[in-house]
Every structure is written in structure tokens, then in C-alpha cells.
Amino acid sequence: MFALGPFVWVFLASLKTRADLYATPLRYLPAQLTVANYVDAWTSRLTPFSRFFANSLWVSSVTMVVTTSVSILAGYALSRFRFAGRNALLLIFLATQMFPAVLLIAPLLSQWYALGLIDTYQALIYSNLSFTVPFTVWMLVGYFDAIPRDLEESALIDGCGRFGALCRIVLPLAAPGIAATAIFAFVTSWSELLFAITFTTQTEMRTLSAGLLFMVGQYEIQWGQLSAGVMISTVPVAVLFTYLQRHLIRGLSAGALKG
Template sequence: MRRRWWSRAAANAAGVLVALFAVFPVFWMVSTSLKPNREIFSATPQPVPHHPTLQHYRDVLGGDLLPGVGFGSFFRNSAIVAVATVLAGSLVALLAATAVARYRFRFRTAFLVMLLVVQMVPLEALVIPLFLMIRRLGLYDTLASLILVYLAFSLPFAVWMLRGFVAAVPRDLEEAAEMDGASRWQTFWRVLLPLVAPGLVATSIFSFITAWNELIFALTFLSDEGKYTLPVAMTFFFGRDDTAWGAVMAASTLLTLPVMVFFLVVQRRMVSGLVSGAVKG
């Protein structure tokens, strides 16, 4: 009994340490965004601001990061790219995962292996060939180029993960729905989709984070400053001689908030989808 108590206490302590290690950078980011410059550059580190201020947020939201272009324009561009990537990626990944899990076809195993191989390729190695491809397609300096690239990067992981969720759904449920008169589309929409909703949520979170935080391709494929996304706009705070760390931390906090909100929203949908699927089954 005592040994079990010590094991549980050690596991809880390890979990608390991991949580603190993960939360501390976020805490320091938010704390720094509320500090005046004299506290940010103080020789003595101050975890909590003594004189909190919202001036850095006013500078980020109220001023133009570029002539005539404010923070709202960059936020809109990032939102368009991220939402389009999530919607298109979820639809394509679910259809592909259903085909891989439910149907037997030639080179099926090779296709699954290729999904893993693609994930091993460094993104930096693909910048030049993708740039040439995007320019040849006439998509250079468009948000569509980013959506297409982010979709290609998120699909392998999404298909591989959703395949396991689709394969875990018994075929008997679909056959029973078809025997009750449901069409193949109705079976897919009312039986399969609610049961794989948790996996769809997990892949959508991955796709959203990928599209929301990516910098290299956004900086390479866009030349019109009005089409820049938020990660590219963050680079404007880093100067040759100095860095506006207060503005950097304030913009980073604002950049993180949509990801947290998106996670909270889809997390609720994940639970409701799981319960709904269980009831329909």
C-alpha cells in the first residue's frame, strides 16, 4: 500500500514538473508583454511586472507595422490561410483515410509507407522546388499558394491518424445502417463521421497550428506586404540594432490566443461528437 502511494506521488510530482516546464515560457511571454521597457531590460529578472502596462499591446494593435498595413490585415490573412487549410485538409484526409481503411487496392501498403516517409523530409529542403512549382502554376504572391503547401504538409499526418479511427469503427454499424435503407452517403455522414470526430478534431488542431505558425514558406512565397501573415509580421519587431521585446511578446501573446480558442472550441465538439456517435451506434 505504501509503495503504491509513493509510486502515485512520484508520478504526480513528475506530471507537475512537466506541466511547469511547459507553462513557464508562456507565463514569461505574457508577463514580459505587460512590463514597461525599464523592467524588461532590467539586470535583475522580474517574473511578475511591478508596474504592468498595456502600452505594448496598444503599439501592436494601434500602429501600422508597415505603411498603411496594420495588425488586423496580417491577422485576417493568417485566419484565411489557417481556416481554409483546416477545412480542405479535414475533408480530403477523411475521404482518403476512409478509402485506405475500407478498401483494398494495389500499392495500398506502399501508399501508407509513403505517408510516413514524407513526414521525414525536412521542410527547408523543399523550399526551392516548391517555390519553382508555385511560380510555374501562377500562384506566387497569393494566399492560395500557402494553403496548397500547408495542405500538402498536413495531409500525410491527418490521413495516417484518421485511418486508425476509421479502421476502429466496426463495419457492422455501416452494414446495419444500409440494411435500414440508408444510402452510402447517409451512412458516411450519420454513422462514420460522428465516430471518427475525435480523430478529425485532433488532425484539425495539427493543421491549424501548422498553418497559423509557419514562417519560412510565408516569407518565401509572398512579396506583397499586404498579404503577409502574422509570423512574417513578427519579424518587423526585430531591428538591426535593437529589438522591441515588449512588442514581440505582446504580438506573440496575440498570436497564441486564436490557437487556444480554436482548441477549446473543437475540444467541446470532440466530446459531443464522440457521445453522439456512441448513441447512433
């Protein structure tokens, strides 16, 4: 109930008129329901929320697909093959999660400027991948370790190649873990703010989290549109969590354990 409190408050604020938002004494429930805040937020020229939404959806989707693909191949290789530096590489992947993103802002900004990637999707996607890939690889290694190798060996004996065994045997069994990594990558990229406000200067390149800042003016905060924007921004994440909640919990639990 405590966790739902702020969510309910923002939802009610998004349905209030301007008079209800600034009424004295405070009105907890809107006297008149309205969806004007949603329409204004989505169609505003000053704060092109629809453009922000599309940018976030594209950046998050590409980050999710690339993260999942790389994590599957790297996690499988680290789980099934023994080579020099394997344990050190796993420790490096884990150690990257100890450093906050703010420590990488200066070097990444210099690098993107040198490569001409400021105000591009690539800068945001590459920056997000630097945080999502190490963690998801480390998590999938633990998940792949829990899958019996005898199943793959049986497929190899029957004439199936290593890649075929991965696609036909391992991936179906690892579906919960893969779903967990995909959701993690999407949510991390969707809610990211620091990279978005640092590596983008043009309004049309802002993501959703950075675009919401445009609704906070110097002299006024557009509480109605801001609340509506927050509610809209939760829809994709809420849908994904609702649809893959079971797989997400199973994947995170299994990936953290080694059988």
C-alpha cells in the same frame, strides 16, 4: 511549471513599460502595468499586426477545412475498400513525414513562380496541404479501421447508400478523430514560418509568424510589442486546445491503434 516559465515571462514583458523592460537591475515584475504594447502592436502602420493576424486566420482556417474534408473521404476509402496499390499509397503518405519542409522549398518556389502564385494565399495553403493531408489521411485510416463495419452494413441493408452511411454512422463515431485532424491542420498552418517568409514578399501578405520578424529591427528589438504579439498569437490556438482537448487526446490515441 518549467513549460509555463517562458510563457509567464513573455506575458509579464508584454505588460511592462519601456523603462521596466530596460531597467537595471532586471525587474521581474512590472512596476506599472500597461496594455500600450498590445495597442501599439495591433495598430502599428510599420508592422500591421492586425493584417498579419487576419492572414494567418484565413490561411489556417482554409487549410483546416480542406485538410479535414479530403482526409475524411480519402481515409474512409482507404479503410473500407481494397484495391491495388493501397498499402503502397499508405506507405507513401507515411514516408512524406520523414522529409523536412526545407527540402521542398526550391521545387515549390519554382512552381509557384511559374504559376504566378507568389504573394498569394494559394501558395501558402497548397504548401501547407502538402504536409497536413498525408498525415491526417494516415491517421484517420487507423481510426476508421477501429469502427465496426457491421454498423455500416446494417445501414446499407436498411436502404442507406454508402455516402449516407458515412455521414450518418461513421462520422458521428469518428468525431474525436476528426477533431484531432482539424486541430492538427490548424496548428500546423498557424505556426508555419518557412513557407510564409519564402513565398511572400509583400508586407500585407505576411502571416503572423512571419510578421513577428518585423519587430526585430537591425538596431533595436521592440521587446514590448514583440511580447504582446506573441501573446496575441497564442490566443486562437489556446482557445481551440482548451475547447477540444479531450477530443484531441482521444482522437490521437484511437487513430494510432487499429482495433
